[in-house]
Amino acid sequence: MSNTKSLLTIKDLYASVEEKQIIKGLDLDIKPGEVHAIMGPNGAGKSTLGYVLSGRDGYSVDSGSVTLDGEDLLEMETEDRARAGLFLAFQYPVEIPGVSNLEFLKASVDAQRQARGEDAITSADFLKEAKAACKQVNLPVAFLKRGVNEGFSGGEKKRNELMQMLLLKPKLCILDETDSGLDIDALQIVAEGVNSQRSADRSFIVVTHYQRLLDYIKPDFVHVLSDGKIVKSGDASLALELEAQGYAWLQKEPVEDELEG
């Protein structure tokens, strides 16, 4: 595996939101096919990382570099990052009344196919694919006709995110607290959907506060994010350790360091 070229490389990244630095020297290297879990307490910068990588307005990079497949991700517009294969599954997907889910999905797929120089998919073929994707994530087909996420329950929104992932076939998926607000049944459906998409050329960053999700989506690596940087990395067993210990030790260590110093 170590010989494989990296899919995502983040080097010494510093990023701010409204002048407040949230990401402080983050390094991460992800190879194709790997699943990395990022865990950490609230306020550690978990969601910020997804927003910075996707290029959200108001999230500015102060220094460091990020490459996706060798390309400078930070130089790209948000839509070009998506077209390059980045997908962010939102913790709180946005409701867009008046724009039908189907229209939204087709516009997304069309834009990405066009960027890859592929022919546009016909409406009939797309509808078939979309219906199959609905079935896979256990959403009624009627949801294609509704406004994007409009009036969807929390679980339905998460499944709708997953459906977008199935249709867009990204190289790198960032799941931002996809487990939040889900009951165990919904969690299993989402996890099954994610697992079905695992492949040698698709990688995942699973951002979560709780270990629970990782019972269903087995990570290759687990990283602990605290105060904007990764403070500890390990294999799946690290998640279990965190579950047992909580995050309190993160706050203690720096204090002890100070005392020693």
Next chain:
Amino acid sequence: MSEWLESAIARAQGINDWLAPKRAHALELLANTKWPTRKTEAWRYTPLRPVERTQAKVITDKVELLPVAIAGLSAIELVFVNGQFDQTQLTKTLPEGVSISLGSDLDTAQQTEALHTFSTIKPERHIFGLVNDALAQDVVVVTVAEGVEVTQPIRISSLLSQGAESHTRVQVTLAAGSRLTVIEDVQAQGDSFNTAFVEYKVAANASLEHYRFALQTGSNVSIGGSHFSLHDHAKMHSTLVGFGSELSRLDTDIIHAGEFADAKLNAMYLLDGKELFDLHATVEHAMPNGKTEENVRCIVADRSRAIFNGRIHIHRDAQKTLAELNNRNLLLSDKAEINTKPELEIYADDVKCAHGATVAQIDKQALYYLQTRGVSRSKAQVMLNFGFINELIDLMPNAALAEWIRPIIRERFAQMEVK
């Protein structure tokens, strides 16, 4: 008084027909009406220079014009060409219980009744309503007999050729328990000027589905109104779609003349360039237990100007009224202008009345969400603008009309420049 109005009055004085009493009354009122200026509240944001300067002339020679086809819509066609009722285009076989007649062809008793109805629905405060009273060319009277449910919509098209002036007037009466759909449509070529007023009397338990499309753009000046009088348990559902032109002004009056009437008005207008669209919507709750719901949405781009005045007047006796007015506006450019004014006047104490008006820019979060899926920023903007309006199109009861107008609106958004 403007030169234009003076010449209009002079022209009207020469007409002598069955509408003479109505024309005379209008002229009398016009003589005492001040030409609106910026200080006239009802015309504050809509300068009348385009009317003062118009070179449009009444064209009496016959001109061949056809209304645009609407796929999937089989309507009873009622066509005015340059203000003249085109009998040849009128659908030959009308459904039972429906009559469409030129006012001058009615018998004396019918004319007397029509004249009476003319004086009860459209309020006299509309200066161009009075102009239309005085100058109306062909007047058409439509009636639906008691209990008749007409499935085929009636489409009233007012077509204008280059440089034409027209004044059209239609009166629609739905007798008790009847049902009808009416589509009003103006299609105007450049440098034209028209006033187009339609009045609806919706008798007890009758139900009207109404559409008004004001899609004329460019150098057309269009001033008109749709006026409704609702009687006991009457229902109306009205949809207005407007683009702007050099001057487009529409007055809508809904009068709850009976109890338990139910009115819905969904209006949307989308302006670009230097276009102007002015909607004045007035609801008079004169009787108890009425219900009104108004949704008005507007998008302005470039240097266009939108005006909305939404007045709800709940009279002292109109207890248990439920009235709701929601106005949302989207600004696509900092040179565009929105003037919105909800006006509530409530004299009854046991009513529920809510209103809200917002002016906003595009939802940044939704824009970002679409971009994270690979949709370009400009395409995402078009999608969101369309979605804002599409919510109201989805509420149109007539599917053929909704399917027809959707791509037209989409195309308009694609052309609007976002700055």
